[in-house]
Amino acid sequence: MSTHDHEATQSGYPGPGRPAIERETGGRARRLPFSLLFGLAIVALFVIAALFGPMLDGQDPFSQDLLNRNQSPSLAHWAGTDNFGRDVLSRLLYGARLTLIVGVGGVICALIVGAGMSLTALAIGPWLAAAVFGFIDFIRALPGVLLALILIVALGAGLSSVVIALGIAFSPFFAYIARAAWRREMAADYVTAARTLGASRLRILYRHAMPNIGGALITLAAVILPRCIVTESVLSFLGLGVSPDTPTWGRMIADAVPLVERAPHAVLVPVFCLSLLTLALALLGNHVRAAVDPLRAGDPSGRQRW
Amino acid sequence: MVTLLATVLIHIARAALLVFGVTVLVFILVRAIPGDAVDVLAIEGGLTESQAEAMRAGLGLTASWLDQFTAWCLGALRGELGESLRFHVPVADLLLQAIPVTLALGAASLATGFVLAVAVALIATLRPRSMVASLVDILNIWSIAIPTFCAGLVAILVFSLWLGWLPVLGNFLVPVIILGLDAAGQIVKPLHEEMKELGTAVYIRTARAKGLHPLKIVVGHILPAAAPVLLAMTGLVAASFIGGALTMEVLFGLPGVGSLAFNAVNGRDYPLIQAVVLFLAVAVILINALTDLAQRLVDPRPEG
Numbered sequence: 112m113s114t115h116d117h118e119a120t121q122s123g124y125p126g127p128g129r130p131a132i133e134r135e136t137g138g139r140a141r142r143l144p145f146s147l148l149f150g151l152a153i154v155a156l157f158v159i160a161a162l163f164g165p166m167l168d169g170q171d172p173f174s175q176d177l178l179n180r181n182q183s184p185s186l187a188h189w190a191g192t193d194n195f196g197r198d199v200l201s202r203l204l205y206g207a208r209l210t211l212i213v214g215v216g217g218v219i220c221a222l223i224v225g226a227g228m229s230l231t232a233l234a235i236g237p238w239l240a241a242a243v244f245g246f247i248d249f250i251r252a253l254p255g256v257l258l259a260l261i262l263i264v265a266l267g268a269g270l271s272s273v274v275i276a277l278g279i280a281f282s283p284f285f286a287y288i289a290r291a292a293w294r295r296e297m298a299a300d301y302v303t304a305a306r307t308l309g310a311s312r313l314r315i316l317y318r319h320a321m322p323n324i325g326g327a328l329i330t331l332a333a334v335i336l337p338r339c340i341v342t343e344s345v346l347s348f349l350g351l352g353v354s355p356d357t358p359t360w361g362r363m364i365a366d367a368v369p370l371v372e373r374a375p376h377a378v379l380v381p382v383f384c385l386s387l388l389t390l391a392l393a394l395l396g397n398h399v400r401a402a403v404d405p406l407r408a409g410d411p412s413g414r415q416r417w
Numbered sequence: 418m419v420t421l422l423a424t425v426l427i428h429i430a431r432a433a434l435l436v437f438g439v440t441v442l443v444f445i446l447v448r449a450i451p452g453d454a455v456d457v458l459a460i461e462g463g464l465t466e467s468q469a470e471a472m473r474a475g476l477g478l479t480a481s482w483l484d485q486f487t488a489w490c491l492g493a494l495r496g497e498l499g500e501s502l503r504f505h506v507p508v509a510d511l512l513l514q515a516i517p518v519t520l521a522l523g524a525a526s527l528a529t530g531f532v533l534a535v536a537v538a539l540i541a542t543l544r545p546r547s548m549v550a551s552l553v554d555i556l557n558i559w560s561i562a563i564p565t566f567c568a569g570l571v572a573i574l575v576f577s578l579w580l581g582w583l584p585v586l587g588n589f590l591v592p593v594i595i596l597g598l599d600a601a602g603q604i605v606k607p608l609h610e611e612m613k614e615l616g617t618a619v620y621i622r623t624a625r626a627k628g629l630h631p632l633k634i635v636v637g638h639i640l641p642a643a644a645p646v647l648l649a650m651t652g653l654v655a656a657s658f659i660g661g662a663l664t665m666e667v668l669f670g671l672p673g674v675g676s677l678a679f680n681a682v683n684g685r686d687y688p689l690i691q692a693v694v695l696f697l698a699v700a701v702i703l704i705n706a707l708t709d710l711a712q713r714l715v716d717p718r719p720e721g
Contacts, residue, residue: 245438246438248435248438249435249438249439249442250442252436252439252697252698252701252702253439253442253443253694253697253698253701254657254659254663254697254701256663256664257663257678257682257694257697260678260679260682261443261446261447261682261690262446264682264683265446265447337561337562341564344564344566345564345566345664348566348664349664349679350683364567364570368570371570371573371574371578372578375574375578378570378574379571382570382571385564385567386562386563386564386567389561389562389563389564390558390561390562390563393558393561393562
């Protein structure tokens with residue numbers, strides 16, 4: 112048996128006789144996986160930078176020093192200066208705050224709009240649910256970036272309109288997941304019991320089903336957050352971000368691109384930070400998914416491109 | 418047979434309703450944008466108040482929204498999408514020039530990603546301990562963590578500016594590679610998971626027991642069985658490329674539908690925005706329908 116197993120794993124087919132857990136952990140004792148620690152460390156670093164960075168750094172992200180434009184990284188300016196002689200590091204730290212606020216705000220907005228709309232409609236009645244999901248299908252037929260772009264132009268540039276635009280663009284994901292979870296829960300015995308006792312659908316929703324639906328929504332929020340942050344920087348990059356003089360990372364990249372030959376660091380530093388943050392958030396998102404919903408940890412629909 | 422026909426008809430009706438709904442939605446949204454094309458032109462060209470008013474009347478922007486919408490819909494049904502408010506050429510001409518660029522970019526990227534994903538998943542299933550097997554996770558994490566426009570910027574910096582190998586604008590190779598890697602990363606992970614899962618099936622054990630070559634098992638038995646997952650992911654990625662190419666087109670100066678949409682929204686060019694959105698909605702719906710059809714062909718079992 113053991114020789115057979117050995118051969119089987121070597122040629123690529125997991126042997127039938129071995130317990131799955133042993134196969135997955137390679138027989139070693141359980142410990143926190145590297146990707147989880149890495150993700151946590153990076154996210155913690157950026158959150159601390161966003162909270163305290165602007166104070167620690169001591170440089171003004173807005174003060175211009177026209178004699179020292181496009182300086183390479185040095186002791187005075189650790190990440191160099193941009194085209195107006197502004198310190199890139201302090202703008203980066205200040206931008207981390209905005210990037211995180213917009214990303215988290217967008218996800219919360221999407222959660223409230225998407226899940227709120229779909230669950231309320233489902234609880235009130237199937238006709239309303241059909242109408243609401245018909246409308247959500249319309250939203251889904253448009254590429255997310257284009258929808259957000261139109262919304263931001265319609266609402267006018269500003270922090271709140273970017274958050275709202277991102278929230279609406281990502282809300283269909285939450286609506287669909289909420290509907291799937293609702294349907295699953297409605298088939299459960301405890302719902303039938305509650306209904307027999309005379310509870311209304313709305314009461315069943317917020318008293319009984321919500322804790323079970325919440326897990327799926329939190330998982331989705333963790334998966335959507337990095338995408339929300341990337342979409343914000345794409346929008347800023349296209350010139351439709353928070354406002355021209357507020358340094359989100361996308362805005363910094365957009366501003367530095369025309370001068371990329373003279374000051375490549377002004378593009379590379381925010382690009383690096385953005386990629387690092389999305390990587391860390393994506394790794395964390397996977398672990399949240401595995402923790403909340405271990406059976407579907409390998410689910411393929413982790414992400415759809417805009 | 419009758420039920421099949423009914424299903425097809427319902428699908429077509431749903432698709433038509435979807436296209437109509439998206440058109441209405443965008444019509445309202447676009448007109449809610451403060452400032453119209455004349456305002457943008459006035460800022461750029463310096464029009465007087467009376468000139469601007471005359472221009473608005475000439476372009477039909479003073480009519481009520483409902484009248485504007487019925488006029489647009491009737492025109493669209495006849496195949497007339499109107500004239501661009503800014504470029505004064507038929508919108509259809511602009512769109513027809515842009516569509517081949519986007520299609521070429523999307524198709525080339527998708528093909529790159531598809532071939533790469535299938536190759537990596539095949540080798541990873543055959544040789545799970547090899548270097549290629551770790552490529553599955555590397556590609557997947559790459560596609561999640563590296564935004565395409567960041568990769569594009571770095572590529573421009575390195576290959577065009579520092580090494581001078583490629584022109585900055587209008588170059589096709591780099592966006593195709595970047596979008597292709599992105600597509601591969603999204604497709605390869607679920608495909609590989611599915612193939613691993615299928616590797617434990619009883620009929621695969623039988624094939625192994627009768628001494629069939631592992632390569633033949635993977636190519637002849639496992640890959641065809643994993644085709645539904647492969648097709649589903651490819652369809653998802655294809656639909657997302659319809660809009661996802663937008664940033665790459667703007668970044669690399671490719672005159673495709675994405676660049677057109679970006680310029681149209683910025684210039685408040687209503688007929689152009691409407692036409693682009695109509696195209697995108699039809700394209701997304703068409704891709705979804707084709708994916709559905711292809712999946713039914715490879716897996717004729719009824720759903721559920």
